[in-house]
Amino acid sequence: MALLGTLKGFGVTEIFQLISQQMKTGSLILTSPNAKVTIEFEEGIIIGISSDQWLIDPRADVLIKGGFIYDTELKSALDHKKASQEWHDILINQGKLKMNFLEKATNVVIKNILLEIFQWKEGSYRFEDWDMDTKSMLSCHIPTEGIILDTLRMIDEWPLIKQKIPPVDYCPVVIIPLTEDVVNQYDLSESDMRIFDLIDEARTVENIVKESLETQFDALNSIVRLIDCGLIEVFPKGTKDMRDYTAAKMAFFANLKKASVFILLGIIITILLLLGETRITKLTLIDPEINRQIIVQREMARDFAEQDTWLLKIDKDSYDR
Amino acid sequence: MEQEAVLTGIESLPSLIKLLPFWPFVSTALGNFFFFVIITTLLMFTLVSLCLLIKYTPNVLNDFKTITNNEFPKSGIILWLVFIIALPIFFNAGPMWFTLWWFLLLWGYLNRLEKRIVYVFISLIFMSSWIAHIGAGFITYTQTHANKEIFCIQHNLGSMKDTVTITSWAQNNPDDSEPINTMAILELNRDNPEEAINLLGRTLDLEPNNSRFYNHLGIALSRTGKSKKALQAFHNSITLAPKDVTNHYNLSRLYQSTYNLIDAEKSIQRASNLNPGRVRELLDHEAANPEDKYVISRIPVFTQLSRQLRPSSELKTVADALWNTTFGIIKRNASIILAFFCIMVTILVNYRPEEKFTKRCNRCGNMFYAGDVSKSGHPLCLQCHWIATKSKKQMNSIMNNKVEEIKKYRIQNLLQTSKLELILPGLGSFIGDRTVKGVLRVYLFSACLMSIITGGQFLYSFIPSGIDMGSLFRMLGVASLIVLYWRVYNFPPLKYGI
Numbered sequence: 001m002a003l004l005g006t007l008k009g010f011g012v013t014e015i016f017q018l019i020s021q022q023m024k025t026g027s028l029i030l031t032s033p034n035a036k037v038t039i040e041f042e043e044g045i046i047i048g049i050s051s052d053q054w055l056i057d058p059r060a061d062v063l064i065k066g067g068f069i070y071d072t073e074l075k076s077a078l079d080h081k082k083a084s085q086e087w088h089d090i091l092i093n094q095g096k097l098k099m100n101f102l103e104k105a106t107n108v109v110i111k112n113i114l115l116e117i118f119q120w121k122e123g124s125y126r127f128e129d130w131d132m133d134t135k136s137m138l139s140c141h142i143p144t145e146g147i148i149l150d151t152l153r154m155i156d157e158w159p160l161i162k163q164k165i166p167p168v169d170y171c172p173v174v175i176i177p178l179t180e181d182v183v184n185q186y187d188l189s190e191s192d193m194r195i196f197d198l199i200d201e202a203r204t205v206e207n208i209v210k211e212s213l214e215t216q217f218d219a220l221n222s223i224v225r226l227i228d229c230g231l232i233e234v235f236p237k238g239t240k241d242m243r244d245y246t247a248a249k250m251a252f253f254a255n256l257k258k259a260s261v262f263i264l265l266g267i268i269i270t271i272l273l274l275l276g277e278t279r280i281t282k283l284t285l286i287d288p289e290i291n292r293q294i295i296v297q298r299e300m301a302r303d304f305a306e307q308d309t310w311l312l313k314i315d316k317d318s319y320d321r
Numbered sequence: 322m323e324q325e326a327v328l329t330g331i332e333s334l335p336s337l338i339k340l341l342p343f344w345p346f347v348s349t350a351l352g353n354f355f356f357f358v359i360i361t362t363l364l365m366f367t368l369v370s371l372c373l374l375i376k377y378t379p380n381v382l383n384d385f386k387t388i389t390n391n392e393f394p395k396s397g398i399i400l401w402l403v404f405i406i407a408l409p410i411f412f413n414a415g416p417m418w419f420t421l422w423w424f425l426l427l428w429g430y431l432n433r434l435e436k437r438i439v440y441v442f443i444s445l446i447f448m449s450s451w452i453a454h455i456g457a458g459f460i461t462y463t464q465t466h467a468n469k470e471i472f473c474i475q476h477n478l479g480s481m482k483d484t485v486t487i488t489s490w491a492q493n494n495p496d497d498s499e500p501i502n503t504m505a506i507l508e509l510n511r512d513n514p515e516e517a518i519n520l521l522g523r524t525l526d527l528e529p530n531n532s533r534f535y536n537h538l539g540i541a542l543s544r545t546g547k548s549k550k551a552l553q554a555f556h557n558s559i560t561l562a563p564k565d566v567t568n569h570y571n572l573s574r575l576y577q578s579t580y581n582l583i584d585a586e587k588s589i590q591r592a593s594n595l596n597p598g599r600v601r602e603l604l605d606h607e608a609a610n611p612e613d614k615y616v617i618s619r620i621p622v623f624t625q626l627s628r629q630l631r632p633s634s635e636l637k638t639v640a641d642a643l644w645n646t647t648f649g650i651i652k653r654n655a656s657i658i659l660a661f662f663c664i665m666v667t668i669l670v671n672y673r674p675e676e677k678f679t680k681r682c683n684r685c686g687n688m689f690y691a692g693d694v695s696k697s698g699h700p701l702c703l704q705c706h707w708i709a710t711k712s713k714k715q716m717n718s719i720m721n722n723k724v725e726e727i728k729k730y731r732i733q734n735l736l737q738t739s740k741l742e743l744i745l746p747g748l749g750s751f752i753g754d755r756t757v758k759g760v761l762r763v764y765l766f767s768a769c770l771m772s773i774i775t776g777g778q779f780l781y782s783f784i785p786s787g788i789d790m791g792s793l794f795r796m797l798g799v800a801s802l803i804v805l806y807w808r809v810y811n812f813p814p815l816k817y818g819i
Contacts (some may be wrong), residue, residue, distance in 0.1 A: 013707060149723065152703035159676045159690035163387050254392070261397035265404055272411035279413050279649065287642035293460045300463060300783035304478075310787045311343045312336060314476055318506075319606075319613035 003127040007032075012118050013148055015125055020044040020144035026129035032120045037113060040137055044144055048137035049110055059105040059138070060087065066210045068101050104213035110140050111150070111215045118151045154217045161217070164224045168206040170234040172199045172223065178231065186229045195222040196231065204237055340786055344472055344625040345462075349782040351626070352459030356779040357771060359452060363647060364767040365760070366442050367416055370423040372751040372759065374406065375741075377430040380679040383688055387679075415649040421446070425663065428670045429678040433698030434756035439667070447660035449644060450653050457640035458630035463783045465633045466490075468625055471503045475619045478784070479507075498527040498534070499620060499628070505537055506617060514544035532562035533618040536571060540615040548579050566596045567616045570603055574614050683754055684709070685723070686730035699754045731815075739813040746805055750814040758814060765805050772798025 012030065019028065023044035030037045040048035051058075063069045073096050077087040091097035166172075176182060178196050188196075191214055198208045209219040226232045304310075340346040385398045405426065409418040424431075424439045431439065445452075463469040467490040470483040479487075484507060491500040505520035521538040528534060539554035555572040562568055573588035593600045607613060630636075644653035651659060676690045683699035693706040701709065704723055734753060742749030746766045750759030771777075776791030 014710075017707070017710070148707060149704055152707055156689045156691055156703045160387060160688075257392065258394050258397065261393045261401065265397070265400055269404065269411075276411035277413040278411050279415070280410060285646075287646045289638055289642040290460060290646065293464065293639060294780065297463055297781040297783050300469075301781050301785045304784045309478060309784060311340055311346055311782065311784050312787050314343065314478070314784075316342065316602075318475065318477055318617045318619065319610070319615065 003125075005125060007120055007123045007125060010125070012120060012125075013152070015127070016144050016148055019127065020148075024127070024129060026127055029126045029128070030117055030120070030123060031125070032117075032123035035116075037117055038137070041144070046110075046140060046142040046144055046147065048139050049113055050137040051113060057087065057138075058109045059102060062105040062108050062210075062213070063097070063101065066105075066213060068105075068211075068213075069097055101213060106138060106140060108213055108215050109138060110142065111147075114147055115151055115154055115215070115217070118155065154215075157221070158217065161221050161224050164227070165220050166205055166223070166227065166234040167236075168209075169204050169237050171201055171204055171237050172208065172226070172232045172234050173201050174199055174231070175233050176231045182231065186225075186231070188225075188229075189222070191218050192222040192225055195219060196226060199232055205234065336788055340788070342622065343784075343786075344468075344620075344622045345782040345784050346786050347622050348459060348462045348626060348629060349780050349786075352456075352462070352780040353777055355456065355459060357768075357775075357777050359456065360775075360779075361764070361767045361771045362445070363417060363420075364771065365764045366438075366445075367420045368745065368747065368763045368767060369438060369751070369760065370420040372745070372748045372763065373427050373431065373435060374423050375748065376752050377427045378402070378406075380430050380681060380688070381427070383679040384677075413649045415645065415647045417446075417647045418650060421663065425666055425670075428667055429673060430680070432700070432754065432756070435751075436667075438756075438760065443660050443663045443667075446648075446656055446663065449648070449656045450640075453640040453643040453647075453653055454632075454636070455630065456643050457636045457638075459780060460643075461633075461635050461639050462629045462780075464635045466497070466628045466631055467500050467503075468629050469783060471499055471620055472625065474503050474507060475617070477510075495523075496527060498524040498531070499624070501527075502534055502537065503620075505541070509537070509541060509544070509617070512544075514541040517541040518545070530561055532558040532565060532568060533620075535561065536565075536568055536618050539571060539575065540617065543575055543578065543615070548575065551575055564595055565618070566592045566599050566603075567618050569595065570600065571615050578614075684730070685727045686734065697754075735813070735815045738815050742809050742814055743806070746809045753814040755814045762805065762809065765801065769798045769802040769805060773802070 007030075015028065018024075019026075019041050021044070025042050026040075028039045028041065030039070034053075036052045038050045039046055060069070060074050064071060064074065069091060073091060074087065077090040077094075080090055081087055088097060088102050092099055092102070174196075178188075178193065182188070183193065191212075194214070195208060195212055198211055203211070205220075205223060208223065209216055212219045212222075214222070223232075227234065382398065382402055385402055386395075389398060406423065409422050412418070420442065424442060428436070428439065458465075467487050470479065470487045470490070473479040473483050474487060487500050487503055487507075491497070491504055494500065501520050501524045505517040505524065508514070508517035508520060518538065518541045521534055521541060524531070524534045525538065535554045535558035539551045539558060542548075542551035542554055552572075552575060555568060555575060558565070558568040559572065569588050569592035573585045573592065576582070576585035576588060589600065603616060641653050644656065648656070648659075679688050679690065680692060680700035681688055682692065682702040682705050683695060684701060684705035687702055689700075689702040692700055692702045695701050695706075695709070705727065708723060708727075738749035738753040740749070741752060742762075745763075747759040747761075747763035750756070750762060772794045775794075777794035778791045
């Protein structure tokens with residue numbers, strides 16, 4: 001059985017949801033103008049992913065960028081690769097790579113590719129329920145609904161975090177050391193604490209993200225959160241020696257900036273009070289002209305009442321005599 | 322104390338019907354109704370804008386923090402926000418400027434129904450110049466177009482001052498036929514029919530199709546003994562207004578005075594066919610007062626109502642004053658430009674991407690930027706939107722956590738909205754995204770408040786009617802307010818399980 005269509009009519013979320021609900025086994029091939037991604041499902045659970053954009057194993061790229069393995073080590077492992085042994089098996093056997101780093105790299109790759117495809121607005125999909133070749137795929141075991149919720153949360157919160165991300169070439173510096181009280185006070189997650197541990201005044205934001213083996217979203221979210229809590233601050237790279245001076249200068253300007261909020265507000269209010277024509281000071285709710293008219297009516301009515309002239313007493317008709 | 326001289330106690334409601342032929346009463350009643358509706362509506366819009374301000378201020382504050390990258394102290398940001406919200410206070414702005422300013426400030430955050438409320442308000446601004454004109458017409462009803470003098474003289478209540486005023490008005494406004502007709506009636510009362518005929522000739526030149534003028538001409542001519550001409554005048558008046566009993570009655574009196582008893586009887590018969598009660602009334606009066614022969618047609622209430630709404634300098638001044646009281650800053654004739662400007666602002670803000678505005682999820686209460694909208698137009702975060710599409714059977718532990726979060730928020734929201742609804746009926750409904758219910762409750766609350774404060778009395782009949790409706794209105798207002806709070810207490814904006 002094959003299911004196919006375009007992403008305009010049926011979004012990625014809905015396709016994943018359908019496969020999950022029906023507990024289907026098979027391959028989902030998603031094609032966009034730029035990439036083609038294949039996701040293998042087993043009884044509704046994601047068990048493998050591959051993309052035509054992966055020239056080499058994407059985990060290797062993540063691990064090299066994070067500094068967990070070297071280029072040369074990878075080349076050597078690829079050169080000695082056998083049919084029964086993958087490059088990572090060789091490196092693990094050689095003790096050059098730890099298994100948990102590989103798992104984390106797998107997690108990062110999968111989450112990144114899923115985040116990408118969840119945002120596809122155009123393209124097509126095809127689901128085939130026969131067994132595919134899973135050898136070239138990145139193996140995993142991810143409950144589909146969990147990943148949908150996680151990815152949707154990322155898309156929801158990304159615009160908020162995006163605006164607060166510091167320049168990636170800046171170095172975060174610890175301002176307040178991490179204690180149990182601080183963790184409890186700010187309700188920090190494990191991911192936040194791992195990021196905090198990577199801060200050493202030399203690593204840039206970019207390096208920390210790469211070395212954290214977290215997805216970009218989670219790593220940057222933690223950095224923004226730590227900054228918001230006042231536990232860390234970021235400074236330009238290479239200014240370590242000048243940091244104290246710069247920090248003092250920045251602190252001064254930061255204070256000046258904070259003070260300017262109040263000063264500027266005070267100035268604007270003063271100008272508006274001087275130039276504006278605030279109504280409150282006039283203490284008049286209703287325009288005097290309206291009041292005058294109403295007073296006239298009431299006075300007329302009082303005069304007629306004094307003359308004992310009432311509408312109900314007026315003759316219905318007037319006559320010619 | 323002044324009021325006591327005007328309002329002399331509550332009389333029976335049927336008395337109201339007796340007052341309907343009297344212009345001061347009708348004008349005052351219509352004016353009071355008009356002002357009650359308008360002021361209640363304006364109060365409603367102000368309260369709605371206040372509700373929306375309370376609802377969306379946390380969202381605006383969140384955006385302020387985001388825009389400033391959290392670099393400024395929270396207290397400073399709050400002060401700036403307060404300053405922006407209260408900006409119209411620094412100008413000569415009426416309460417409606419605050420309402421408009423808050424609506425525009427919050428435009429990007431409003432849901433579909435709330436935006437419709439703003440559109441209604443903008444259309445009100447568009448019409449505000451005309452509304453102010455009508456309101457001013459009611460306020461200045463004693464001061465414009467010699468209306469008061471016309472009424473007093475035609476009802477035999479005129480003073481010398483009224484006579485001088487009407488004469489002066491007729492001289493300065495030779496195209497206005499009604500004051501000239503009133504002067505003719507004065508001349509008839511002074512037993513000067515020749516002068517009345519002259520004046521009525523002028524009125525008929527101005528309005529050749531006015532049956533009342535022909536009727537008065539007939540009366541004046543009969544007084545000079547020109548029965549044939551009088552007969553012709555009465556016939557003209559009947560041709561122009563065949564259903565007016567007075568015309569037939571006066572014709573019958575003319576026939577009777579010339580001893581043409583058959584035609585007199587025919588005319589009386591025709592009048593009786595139209596309104597036998599009225600003819601009986603007139604005949605009874607004549608029997609008691611044989612000298613009161615002919616009936617003078619008074620100016621109809623509708624004519625006086627239309628006269629009082631005609632443009633005049635007095636009316637313009639008061640209309641400007643009304644606009645200035647509610648809006649101010651700009652002139653009344655710029656209200657249409659203001660309405661267009663508001664529309665432009667809303668269109669421009671619509672172009673700003675949705676994700677630039679913080680939204681609170683209607684289900685779980687989380688703040689988000691990039692989400693979705695429910696079918697009813699309420700904001701939904703992507704997680705809740707996705708969960709909404711699943712059946713209960715498909716729930717697993719991951720989703721159960723989210724569902725628990727939603728339940729927790731609902732209970733908290735239910736308690737919060739119920740409390741707020743008791744503080745200001747409608748406030749909780751707006752916060753709980755029950756916009757229609759919110760508008761209805763705010764409107765009813767505004768109406769109750771206006772009834773209690775004003776007693777429905779904004780204008781006064783310059784001749785006292787002898788009926789005090791103020792106390793009745795106040796009692797109705799209090800009773801309605803009690804019913805409203807009873808309903809608010811028993812039917813909170815949100816319910817469990819919904």
